[in-house]
Amino acid sequence: xxxxTAMLAIILGGVLVxxxxxxxxASATGAMxxxxxxxxxxxMLSAGAGMAGILSAAYSMDSGLAVVLASGASASALMISxxxxxxxxxxxxxxxxxxxxxxxxxxxxxxxxxxxxxISGWDQKPYITPGTDGHGxxxxxxxxxxxxxxxxxxxxxxxxxxxYSLLFPILEQDAAFTxxxxxxxxxxLINSVLPAYTLVGKTEGMFxxxxxxxxxxxxxxxxxxxxxxxxxxxxxVVI
Amino acid sequence: xxxxxxxEFTSPQLYLIALVLGMIAILMIKFSHSLTPVAVILIWPxxxxxxNAVRQVARYGLGTGTSSIGYWGTAVGAxxxxxxxxxxxxxxxxxxxxxxxxxLIVGAVTGICAQKIIKMKIPVMIRDSAVLASSTAIIAMFFxxxxxxxxxxxxxxxxxxxxxxxxxxxTLAILHPFNGSMGAGENQRRTLRLSALEAxxxxxxxxxxxxxxxxxxxxxxxxxxxxxxxxxxxxxxxxFAAVKEDTYEFAWTGYPPAEH
Numbered sequence: 001x002x003x004x005t006a007m008l009a010i011i012l013g014g015v016l017v018x019x020x021x022x023x024x025x026a027s028a029t030g031a032m033x034x035x036x037x038x039x040x041x042x043x044m045l046s047a048g049a050g051m052a053g054i055l056s057a058a059y060s061m062d063s064g065l066a067v068v069l070a071s072g073a074s075a076s077a078l079m080i081s082x083x084x085x086x087x088x089x090x091x092x093x094x095x096x097x098x099x100x101x102x103x104x105x106x107x108x109x110x111x112x113x114x115x116x117x118x119i120s121g122w123d124q125k126p127y128i129t130p131g132t133d134g135h136g137x138x139x140x141x142x143x144x145x146x147x148x149x150x151x152x153x154x155x156x157x158x159x160x161x162x163x164y165s166l167l168f169p170i171l172e173q174d175a176a177f178t179x180x181x182x183x184x185x186x187x188x189l190i191n192s193v194l195p196a197y198t199l200v201g202k203t204e205g206m207f208x209x210x211x212x213x214x215x216x217x218x219x220x221x222x223x224x225x226x227x228x229x230x231x232x233x234x235x236x237v238v239i
Numbered sequence: 240x241x242x243x244x245x246x247e248f249t250s251p252q253l254y255l256i257a258l259v260l261g262m263i264a265i266l267m268i269k270f271s272h273s274l275t276p277v278a279v280i281l282i283w284p285x286x287x288x289x290x291n292a293v294r295q296v297a298r299y300g301l302g303t304g305t306s307s308i309g310y311w312g313t314a315v316g317a318x319x320x321x322x323x324x325x326x327x328x329x330x331x332x333x334x335x336x337x338x339x340x341x342x343l344i345v346g347a348v349t350g351i352c353a354q355k356i357i358k359m360k361i362p363v364m365i366r367d368s369a370v371l372a373s374s375t376a377i378i379a380m381f382f383x384x385x386x387x388x389x390x391x392x393x394x395x396x397x398x399x400x401x402x403x404x405x406x407x408x409x410t411l412a413i414l415h416p417f418n419g420s421m422g423a424g425e426n427q428r429r430t431l432r433l434s435a436l437e438a439x440x441x442x443x444x445x446x447x448x449x450x451x452x453x454x455x456x457x458x459x460x461x462x463x464x465x466x467x468x469x470x471x472x473x474x475x476x477x478x479f480a481a482v483k484e485d486t487y488e489f490a491w492t493g494y495p496p497a498e499h
Contacts, residue, residue, distance in 0.1 A: 043307045170325060178399040179324055182406060186318030193311040194349065197357050220352035227348050228318070231341045235322040239330040239337070 001065075001165035007233040009162035013184075014191045014225025016155025018217045021046045021195035022210065023148025024080060025141045027202040029133070030087070033095040036102050036134030036141060036204045038087050043189075043196035045083070046152055050188040052079035053153030054160050058181055065161055072157025073150040080149035084137045091136035100127035101141060101204055102134025109207045118207060119143055134204070144205030152188075160184040166236040187228060194220045247427045250288075250295055250363065254370045257288035258339070261377035265335050268384045275385055276462035279442045283470065285377040286438030287431050289409075290416040292371035294430055297417055299361045305421070308371070309414020315349070316342045316375025317406045320383060324398070335380040339373055346372025371413070378409050382445055385459070386452055401448060408444060412437045424485050432478035439474055443467030 001009065026045045027037035038045055056075030060067045088099050105124040107113040115125045120139040128134060137145065164180040171179065195217040203210050264281035267274040289312065297305045319342040323334045350368030353359045382405050387398040416434035417425070446463030449456040 041307055044310070047310070167325060175324075175399045178402060179321060182399075182402040183318050183321055186314040186321075186406070189310050189314035190318070190345075190349070193307050193314075194352065194357070196307060197353050197359055216357050220349075220356050223352055223356075224345065224349050227345055231319065231345070232322055232325075235337070236325040239326050239333060 001162060003166060003233060003237045006162040006165045007229045009158050009165075010187065010229040010232060011222065011225045013155040013157075013159035013162065014187055014228070015218060015221045016151050016158065017046070017050060017188050017191040018195050018221030018225075019214060020050075020148045020152030020155060021192050021199065022203060022208075022214050022217065023151060023206050024049065024145050025084075025137055025203060025205040025208075027133075027204075029202070030135070033091055033097050033129075033135040034132045035202060036100070036137065037202065038083055038137065038145075041196060041201060042199050042203055043192040045080075046148070046192040046195075047185075047189050048083075049076040049079045049149045050152050050156040050192065051185055052076055053149075053156045054181060054184050054188070057153075057157035057160050058177060061161070061164060061177070068161045069154050069157045072160070073153040076149040076153025076156070077146050080145045081142070084142050084145055088136050095135070097129055097135045098127045099136030099138040099141075100124045100134050101138050101207070102128060102132065103204050103208055104138075104140070105134065108209060109204070110209060110211055111207060140207055141205050144207060147206065152192075155191075156184055156188050159187050163232065166232065170236065183232070187225070190228065191221045191225060194224065248291065248431070250292060250367055250370050253284070253288040253291050254374065257285040257374050257377060261285045261374075261381065262335070262339075265377070265381050265384050268381075272459060275459045276466045278381070278385075279446075279463050279466050280470070282378060282381045282442065283435060283438040285374045285381070286412055286441070287434045289371055289374035289378070289413040290430060290434035290437075291427065292367040292374065293414055294417040294425075294427065295363045295367040296361060296371070298425075299363075305418045306414050309410050309418075311349075312346070312368075312371035312413060313375045313379075313406060313410040315345045315372035316377075317379040317402075317409060319345065319372075319376050320379030321402060323380065323383065335377070335384075338380055339376045342376035343369050343373040346370070375409055375413060378412075379405055382409075385445065385463070386449055386456065401452070404448065408441050412441045426485070429478065429481045429485060432474060432481050436471060436474040436478050439467045439470035443471065 021042050024046050025037035026042040027035040029035040030037045031039035053072035053076035057068045057072035060071040091097050101124050103109040105128045111118050116123050117138050118140045163183050167176040198213040260281040264278035267278045319338045323338050346369035350365035354364045416430045420430045446460045449460030
């Protein structure tokens with residue numbers, strides 16, 4: 001990968017990371033089964049998925065860009081899927097509530113006034129505990145999380161590959177691997193916090209009304225990623 | 240408590256102190272590695288500055304956790320500090336200025352995006368995002384300098400194995416003081432004292448790392464641990480005194496008034 005292409009890849013990867021956060025269902029109050037989504041902040045959850053993706057992508061670095069991206073995307077998706085499974089088990093068998101989308105049950109989700117899960121077709125309304133905004137992760141939320149993780153994992157892996165391409169000619173392979181990993185993790189964290197500002201700590205994923213705020217995230221992440229990419233490019237190539 | 244709030248340090252004041260002393264600390268090590276135990280003391284204000292910046296933005300209610308903002312700040316600062324490893328040795332004179340001011344720029348740009356595009360309406364967002372990112376870059380550059388760059392027997396590139404540790408250690412020391420002091424009675428004095436305590440713990444940890452890292456850093460490591468331990472005991476006493484003082488204001492704590 002040419003240095004200038006690597007710089008553009010860092011920008012694109014950063015933007016993908018920013019977008020992914022809107023798809024991954026997360027809510028701090030989910031810890032008390034009081035809202036739909038995985039029980040933590042969106043940025044930390046996305047960062048966790050991204051780290052899994054970057055770690056996996058690093059193992060396939062010698063196999064070319066396509067395999068690196070696929071590896072990052074699949075590892076992130078696997079991590080989110082297992083987290084959702086764990087959360088649903090805790091909700092169902094620990095708290096005693098079934099997975100249900102609060103926004104869908106109240107007819108305020110993106111698809112419209114329907115109170116049914118978009119994918120499974122199951123009605124959400126009867127399963128909502130009064131006084132809560134849903135709980136657990138129903139099918140549509142799970143699928144949204146998987147899509148988000150694929151986007152984020154791809155973005156993280158792209159940044160990893162791009163930074164590695166910049167460093168490989170000037171550093172030893174081991175050093176280039178490790179430094180690329182930590183820098184791509186850093187870029188992931190930087191871009192995953194900006195969307196959290198727009199989500200205000202809670203989202204049900206792509207069926208949440210907050211998905212409409214994605215353009216703000218996209219522009220913010222584009223600007224921040226561009227500045228970082230220019231500085232990294234400057235350090236690696238210019239000086 | 241109301242009188243204390245009037246005496247608070249502002250972010251620019253703390254940043255100016257952290258920047259000047261931090262730069263001196265890094266350049267001192269660059270000049271002579273034997274000055275590291277003294278330089279360690281000069282880097283502590285950067286921890287206070289970072290913790291104060293987290294406090295300033297997090298108390299507005301960010302929509303993300305205090306931990307997230309700590310991770311974000313260090314992500315910017317440490318990422319910029321780690322880019323120093325790509326720089327051609329012929330241009331080494333740009334370090335640490337390039338990294339520290341690079342982090343300041345990225346922090347400010349993120350703050351501008353949050354304020355102008357996302358419309359967060361947090362008046363200190365731009366200033367404190369920049370301060371937070373830059374102060375973490377100062378700390379990261381200091382640890383890189385302390386452990387690697389200016390020691391004759393240790394090559395810069397060996398440092399890559401400790402990058403994740405540098406990252407996480409700085410993050411915890413920056414985000415925890417406010418998180419640990421949070422609540423109705425939170426005030427800057429107690430938060431900064433806890434921050435100073437955690438700063439000394441963190442530098443002590445890196446003293447230990449220095450010993451494990453290379454035989455050439457044995458003396459540096461031991462002296463850094465000793466200085467950090469002295470700082471730890473002083474700051475722990477000061478922090479605990481502040482905690483007790485603030486705790487006495489609540490009748491429900493069970494402390495008899497005679498002890499006050």
